[in-house]
Amino acid sequence: MIELKRITKSYSGKKAVDDISFTVERGEILGFLGPNAAGKTTTMRMITCYMPPTSGTILVDGMDTGEDSLEIRKRIGYLPEMAPIYPDMNVMDYLDYVSELRRLEGDTKKSRIREMIAVCGLDDVLGQDIGQLSKGYRQRVGLAQAMIHDPDILLLDEPTAGLDPNQIVEIRELIKRLGQEKTVILSTHILTEVQATCSRIAIINRGKIVADGKPEELSAGFHGRAVLLAHLKAPREALLEKVRAMDGAEEVREMPTDDGTVGIRLESPFGKDMRESLWKLAVEENWPIFEMRREALSLEDVFRSLTQESDASLS
Amino acid sequence: MRNIFTIFKKEVRSYFNSPAAYIVVTFFLLFTGYFFGTNLFLMNQANLRTAFGIIPLVFIFFMPAITMRLIAEEKKTGTIELLVTYPIKDSEIIVGKFLSALMLLAVALVFTWFYVITVSLLGNLDGGQVIGGYFGLLLMGAAYLAIGMFASAITENQIVAFIVALVIIFVFFLMDKILFFIPAPLVSIFQYLSIDYHFENISRGVIDTRDLLYYFSVIFFSLLLASHALGRRKGD
Incomplete structure (x- = not known):
């Protein structure tokens, strides 16, 4: 010890x-x-x-x-x-x-x-x-x-x-x-x-x-947020608008894709799983989902923000 | 004791694994060989007076060359960090390394017996003087080596270690050469502190406890200081 x-x-x-x-x-x-x-x-x-x-x-x-x-x-x-x-x-x-x-x-x-x-x-x-x-x-x-x-x-x-x-x-x-x-x-x-x-x-x-x-x-525990990444084939504005309106969606951003789909990054409170509601939304609107995955905030993110934050606070 | 022996063994091996030891011993023998020979060939005298007179001077350069790497190199390469975090005392490291240097000195001195034997074949040598002389050389060399250990422990640069040792030794060596300039009350102190003065006594074949005490205290205090220098890690 x-x-x-x-x-x-x-x-x-x-x-x-x-x-x-x-x-x-x-x-x-x-x-x-x-x-x-x-x-x-x-x-x-x-x-x-x-x-x-x-x-x-x-x-x-x-x-x-x-x-x-x-x-x-x-x-x-x-x-x-x-x-x-x-x-x-x-x-x-x-x-x-x-x-x-x-x-x-x-x-x-x-x-x-x-x-x-x-x-x-x-x-x-x-x-x-x-x-x-x-x-x-x-x-x-x-x-x-x-x-x-x-x-x-x-x-x-x-x-x-x-x-x-x-x-x-x-x-x-x-x-x-x-x-x-x-x-x-x-x-x-x-x-x-x-x-x-x-x-x-x-x-x-x-x-x-x-x-x-x-x-x-x-x-x-660091950000207290869960992150969901998804690629859908959908009109861009409509998708972003609907997703933003979802219950529990705190921050939605568009992510670049290379296959003609629209990529979104959806942050929700930690512990809230947004996958099901996103699937339901996609089914309702008839938007095919090409890809969907959750992303834990990686240790790398934690590390970078912690070490850079304190750098910034000093300067 | 066992740790000292382990360190000693390792250091002796690394002396003889590298060309450094051979170069030092060879040059030492070349120099001393010349002085053993001059009496014989130039002055037609079969004695060792010149040799014993000059070797202390030769030592001033050779002893720091032997000790300079012992600790400075470990500091430079960083191996000291592992060595001092093993469960060994700093003093054991110092003594082990010191003894390995002493071993190299002893080897170099053993080789000079060829000269002594040659001289003794050509004339009658005073046995007491020869034995006293060698005993004195060993003691004086050991004192130089101990000072060299200290110099090596205070720096990570071998050249600096060499020069510092050389300067300290030279000061001790000069002390009884400059008595002329010293105020009378201090003369005996300076004389007692001089390394060479004690050697002259011993090399006459007179072994006096005062001289022994002198050498042993120089060795002891130098190694003590070396041990302290080693224990003082950077950042304190």
Whole structure:
């Protein structure tokens, strides 16, 4: 379990992280989402005891990072951004080195190394110098070193950067599986990644947490509106007029189409399903429906509006 | 202890995996070989006085070259972030790395025995002086290396680490060379602080606890400072 209480971190007067608090329970995967330089990496670095916060306390399994740093570091597996690993070591030597620093011994050590090689798919590159590996392989070596001691807490800073699509899926599955019994925080600016892996999302911008919740809560609760998109073959003005007159239609806009139909975008209060009434209207007027789908406000929209709104409010 | 050994092993391996160590040792042997040889060939004397007189000066350049990468490079490449978030103390990192540099120094010194053996075949060497000299070189080299560790810990630029170490060492080296300009009450302090002064004592074959204490305190305080510099992460 990780608890951050009113954490602030300033670099020469400028606040990189500004009074944030949150808790991550065991069994949770927290996706830390934010634009570049939002404070994600700084927050992770404070949890891993790499740097102390300017003010506030961080508790990891109830221990303070300022007091029990050594004990906390034993429990954490950390993959920093860009996976900085010694380029002049080969993969096998490196895993051996890390497992010794992690105090693994004898058979446990051997079996953990073997497991990491299998899980991270490192068989083909064991004898190669890390400096010569592709970015994807280096990232996988980084993951291997983070998980080698089977830590309770995993902090992964952009874990899938540089991986190919198949590996991304594998690594996400792995993180999901690990997340069931561990505490995981992963930072990313890839939105699909948090949707695919995380049980909770914290959006951070300019050092402040601007949203925190389950992915579906965030996308639904944000605007409080449901969106329906439809293409109909109908006279434009008549269609827009009738649709606007429908009960529950809050905002109707015309959307461009490429097949001679008229596209509409219909926003209604959250929870109100407009599909049936739109179908009835179409039947009454004898307007064929070519396409109709609901659209949840995507996380991307939430993210963009949250991070840009606070940009605008500052300027 | 085990962590120190793990770090030590890794660093020794990376010294000998890269050409840097071989280049440093080779140049060291070339330089010292010249000074071991001059007495023999130019002055027809089979002794090591010139060599032991010059090596401390050669050390001023070679020790910072050995230590400059140890921490600065990790800071530059970012690997330090992983290293210090493993459950190891900063002091263990510093000591492990320091010992690996000491190992390289020891290897370089072992190779100079070829010169010593050659000289001893041609004349009678004072055994006590040779042993004292080598012991002194090792201690003095260790003190230089410790200062070099500190210089490497305060920057991420290896060149800066090299120059800072060189300047600090040079100041310590010069202290007993400028006694002439020092007010009388301070002379003994300056003399005691001089690295070379203590070496001269030991290389005469006289091993005095005051000299040992001096070297061990230089090593201890330099490593302590290095450890503090490492613990001071950016942004504090």
